[in-house]
Amino acid sequence: MGSLIVTGLTSLDGYITDDEGDFSWATPDAAVHTFVNGLERRIGTQLMGRRMYEVMRFWETADELPDLPEPEREYAAIWKDTDKVVYSGSLAEVTTERTRLERRFDADEVRRLVAESADDVSIAGPHLAAHAFHAGIVDEVGMFVHPVIVGGGTALLPDGVRLELQLLDEHRFDSGVVYLRYAVLRG
Template identity: 25%
Template sequence: MAKLLYAFSCSVDGFIAGPGGDMSWLTPYLGPDPLVEDLIPRIGALLVGRRTFGGDDPHRGGEGEGKAFGGGWEGPQFVLTHHAPATPVPDVTFFGDLTEAVTAAKAAAGEKYVNVLGADVARQCLEAGVLDEVLALPVPVLLGSGVRMLDRPGPAVELEPLAPHWYRVLG
């Protein structure tokens, strides 16, 4: 059965996007990464937040603009939103309910990962107890502000190390 994985790049101070969702800070750091290259074929579906789906693109102006992983991955995407667009988007299904979105994404992913994209969706998955693993890819930059990789009050969540940067969610 598919597992939900929150895989993200973040600044060393814990931001996945700059102020206003700006992703241009990440552009100079995109490039070959064996960990990412190994992960991509193991992803069967994406579970994406609406802000991430319609947000800034670190591949802007390049061949990979508007494509998952800069064009390195293709497949079904499930967007969690209360405001689905009127015009259908190929290979994208919109859901207003987290449980329905997770169920559909896991069914589409089969034995592969559902990669969670977006801090708010990751928070919701964590709070619902459906997030299985975390892959944190730190980038050598300090942003100082922006969208935190996870912004939630409450108790700490224990993680079990599986590999460098890769963790199983315990709590």
């Protein structure tokens, strides 16, 4: 049985994009990217919404770029080796390998997927993750907190959810980024 994990690159004030949609301030350096790669190796299936999929499908062909740094080349291989589920009511089709399209998020179906998975399952994208938080099916929360305050934008964590958490891991990078990993405590 796997765990359902929500992880994001955030500003200190909890946003994954600023109010103009920019997230360039969260571009991971080689050390952070290498660390992310280690975390992503334990993921068997990635769940994502349409917007996140449109950003992430870059990794399908990124390894064809001649000057791609090694941590990014490694991530491209991890991306290709991971099953993906995209939730969208508007996307006509998916264009990446090992990817299926679902029209709506079904918490019971996700719960079953996680229970039957030998590997962990991740959710990428705050809007999709909000459904899982509200359904009470998230097992872990991870944050790569960047040393920047953006003052508004798209928050990683949803409003209206209260959870008790237990710190499982933390790691500080020379860039000032701090990784925090929490388990969701249940009843």
